[in-house]
Amino acid sequence: MMFLSSWSVVLALGTLVSALPKRECAHTVKESVRPPRGWSKVQPAPADHVIELRIGLPQPNFATLEKHLYEVSDPFHERYGAHLSKEEVDALVAPHSESVELVTEWLTSHGLSEGSMSRSPAQDWVTVKVPVSLAEKMLDTEYHVWSHEASNASLVRTTSYSLPDYLHEHIDLIQPTTLFSTWRGMKSTIHSSKAVQPGTTNNAPPIKVPTASGGEVDASCNTTITVSCLKQLYNAVDFTPSGKDGNQIAVTGYLEQFASIADLKLFYEDQVPAAVGTSFKVTSVNGGQNNQTESEAGDEANLDTQFAFGITFPTPATFFTTGGSPPFIPDIGTPTDTNEPYLQWLEFILAQNDPPQTISTSYGDDEQTVPVNYATRVCNLFAQLGARGVSLTFSSGDGGVGDGDPDPATQECFTNDGRNATRFIAGFPASCPFVTAVGGTTFVPEVAIFFSGGGFSNVFPRPSYQEKAVTDFLDKLAPGTYAGLFNPYVQAFPDVSAQSNDFRIFLEGEPVLIGGTSASSPTFAGFVSLLNDARLSKGLPPLGFLNPLIYAIGAEEPSAFNDITVGNNPGCGTPGFNSSEGWDAVTGFGTPNFGKLKEIVTSGKTLGRRHS
Structure with a gap:
């Protein structure tokens, strides 16, 4: 598989930082969940299946951001409408530099180069692509393929993962691990996709609606909603x-x-x-x-x-x-997990x-x-x-x-x-x-x-x-x-x-x-x-x-x-x-x-x- 050769390149790059000190520390569970109803474990995940791990670092100043949010959104407040810039928001959600440094050190200790890490503008998220075999080692866990009978969806997930003790306060979460989501559209299956004839009309008198434009709405709007219906109503x-x-x-x-x-x-x-x-x-x-x-x-x-x-x-x-x-x-044999x-x-x-x-x-x-x-x-x-x-x-x-x-x-x-x-x-x-x-x-x-x-x-x-x-x-x-x-x-x-x-x-x-x-x-x-x-x-x-x-x-x-x-x-x-x-x-x-x-x-x- 082409994936294996590309992963070899990543490992080779990782040797450049292999001299960094490795912390010897016991892993303890960071998160553990029960699999949601309807999900069944099928088989161990393929070792070479690639997962895009998203690592969320703590946002120590989020309470300050939330305070700003409510002030600029409160119509009674003198700051109403004074929204923050991207740079101001990024500064308020940025993690401590220590968290950035320790998470980076941990990733490089597993052979990941800085070039393989993608960071959000505020540096509160770090994303890396790794095979299941490495993810299991990093997180002291086992991934499996899980199947959801009702939706026919399948996911590579684990129900528990661990981190070195010293990292617990520097990482909020890592996904995909314990997220079993089918992420569906909110379209009612009872009221959907009923074929209609073009040019359907309704000659009944308008319906009186005092709050509507002109105080009335076309009678056809009781059976068929159009842009005109919504603007009237x-x-x-x-x-x-x-x-x-x-x-x-x-x-x-x-x-x-x-x-x-x-x-x-x-x-x-x-x-x-x-x-x-x-x-x-x-x-x-x-x-x-x-x-x-x-x-x-x-x-x-x-x-x-x-x-x-x-x-x-x-x-x-x-x-x-x-x-x-x-x-x-x-x-x-899908090479990369793309279902988040x-x-x-x-x-x-x-x-x-x-x-x-x-x-x-x-x-x-x-x-x-x-x-x-x-x-x-x-x-x-x-x-x-x-x-x-x-x-x-x-x-x-x-x-x-x-x-x-x-x-x-x-x-x-x-x-x-x-x-x-x-x-x-x-x-x-x-x-x-x-x-x-x-x-x-x-x-x-x-x-x-x-x-x-x-x-x-x-x-x-x-x-x-x-x-x-x-x-x-x-x-x-x-x-x-x-x-x-x-x-x-x-x-x-x-x-x-x-x-x-x-x-x-x-x-x-x-x-x-x-x-x-x-x-x-x-x-x-x-x-x-x-x-x-x-x-x-x-x-x-x-x-x-x-x-x-x-x-x-x-x-x-x-x-x-x-x-x-x-x-x-x-x-x-x-x-x-x-x-x-x-x-x-x-x-x-x-x-x-x-x-x-x-x-x-x-x-x-x-x-x-x-x-x-």
């Missing part, structure tokens, strides 16, 4: 973005989901005729492709790009396509000087399949982007209060801690307090859709911006409701919601209807981008991290959101939570009233009194 018909004020929007693509430019043309002809002849920029991360063969068009990618970019035209738009996806099939693409995208975007101000992601996984230290570090990466003025929206999930299975009857809601206890299953990254999680609605007037992911984290503490809204919601529950099935004292989600059913997209040249919170995230992101355009056109900074603003507006100006009070999100054998007045664990504060939000965020004034 969310009170944005009369707003056209500049397209020339520096505003940008982006969506992320993974798992070989390709966005078809030919389908986008048909979509624009059908719904956004002014955009015909335009397209989006494709940015490849880690060798990501965007193949344009008709049969390779992805429903997820087409949904995200067509609606996010259709709502915001003529705002410059980017599709990030990130290479690497499961499954790794061990008998094919998400960290690669985060490393890439954080290295950019001017990332798009609004980015939507419609992918995620069950929170309990993600090791706590990994979830924490990824969540902290989102905080870095927020501090720099980037708004991040994520789909809240399609399993209600249950796992990713959108059919409540077949969900398995058991803990991974060996107890197999019944427990509501949170989604990640939706449960991270530094992103905006978007739940789902349907129909006009809107109600919660049953698969809208929502509930409570099992990892992240509740941030102060959520305290009043979530406590008010919990106070409405009958005493003992779902006792033991969730922790009422932690981060809750979703934060907001948007339509998520029967979106008319074009796929392989044909119109289809598709649904899921995969639709709600790019939709809400589209309206956030319009708000950013309105601010930038007035010389104001972008909104950045949204949640402190959302919860302040929800308390001070609730009419800026369309409160959803009908519906629930069943799962785990229960009816789930109910939608209710104000924030709830099904639809958050509800869907956006763009006109009201624009008045608030372009006024240059605070929202009024501060809530304790």
Whole structure:
């Protein structure tokens, strides 16, 4: 194999540093997990299989970064909107020099040269490619091929790894080791890809919706969602973005989901005729492709790009396509493990000087399949982007209060801690307090859709911006409701919601209807981008991290959101939570009233009194 010869070069280079002193120190366990339900050990991992190890070094000043983040994101604070530069953020997350030196020394002691190490701009991540045989030696562990029956995914993982004692305080985590993630798109399998006939019409009278543009919405929007429907429903018909004020929007693509430019043309002809002849920029991360063969068009990618970019035209738009996806099939002899693409995208975007101000992601996984230290570090990466003025929206999930299975009857809601206890299953990254999680609605007037992911984290503490809204919601529950099935004292989600059913997209040249919170995230992101355009056109900074603003507006100006009070999100054998007045664990504060939000965020004034 060519890999073996290239590895020999690395070893040869390593001899140049072999004279460095080696520390003799016992290894002790750094992390140990139980394999998540549904994963089975198949066989020992091939010794020459290459793993790209990402080593996270501690960020001793992260608390200071978090303080800056909340100050620049708090609409009551004098620093609101004064986002940090890339250089300022990098300085705040940089590890101690001692950590850098000791980790480098450890890597060179195993024959790795400095040239084989890739470092993040802040030096808080070091990446090296090593064969399984060396990774097992470095980490005093054994890797195996694991198989996930439900998704047909295979991963090379271990359930425990160790480090020399002196390195424990200098390394937060190493992956891929204990992360068993299937990283799926949030597209409901119940409401997806239903073929429709071109030119479908509905001659019924408009539906009266007082908060909509002109107070009414086309009757056809009750069965088919278009860009026009969303702009009517969310009170944005009369707003056209500049397209020339520096505003940008982006969506992320993974798992070989390709966005078809030919389908986008048909979509624009059908719904956004002014955009015909335009397209989006494709940015490849880690060798990501965007193949344009008709049969390779992805429903997820087409949904995200067509609606996010259709709502915001003529705002410059980017599709990030990130290479690497499961499954790794061990008998094919795949030379390099490429099934952890998400960290690669985060490393890439954080290295950019001017990332798009609004980015939507419609992918995620069950929170309990993600090791706590990994979830924490990824969540902290989102905080870095927020501090720099980037708004991040994520789909809240399609399993209600249950796992990713959108059919409540077949969900398995058991803990991974060996107890197999019944427990509501949170989604990640939706449960991270530094992103905006978007739940789902349907129909006009809107109600919660049953698969809208929502509930409570099992990892992240509740941030102060959520305290009043979530406590008010919990106070409405009958005493003992779902006792033991969730922790009422932690981060809750979703934060907001948007339509998520029967979106008319074009796929392989044909119109289809598709649904899921995969639709709600790019939709809400589209309206956030319009708000950013309105601010930038007035010389104001972008909104950045949204949640402190959302919860302040929800308390001070609730009419800026369309409160959803009908519906629930069943799962785990229960009816789930109910939608209710104000924030709830099904639809958050509800869907956006763009006109009201624009008045608030372009006024240059605070929202009024501060809530304790």
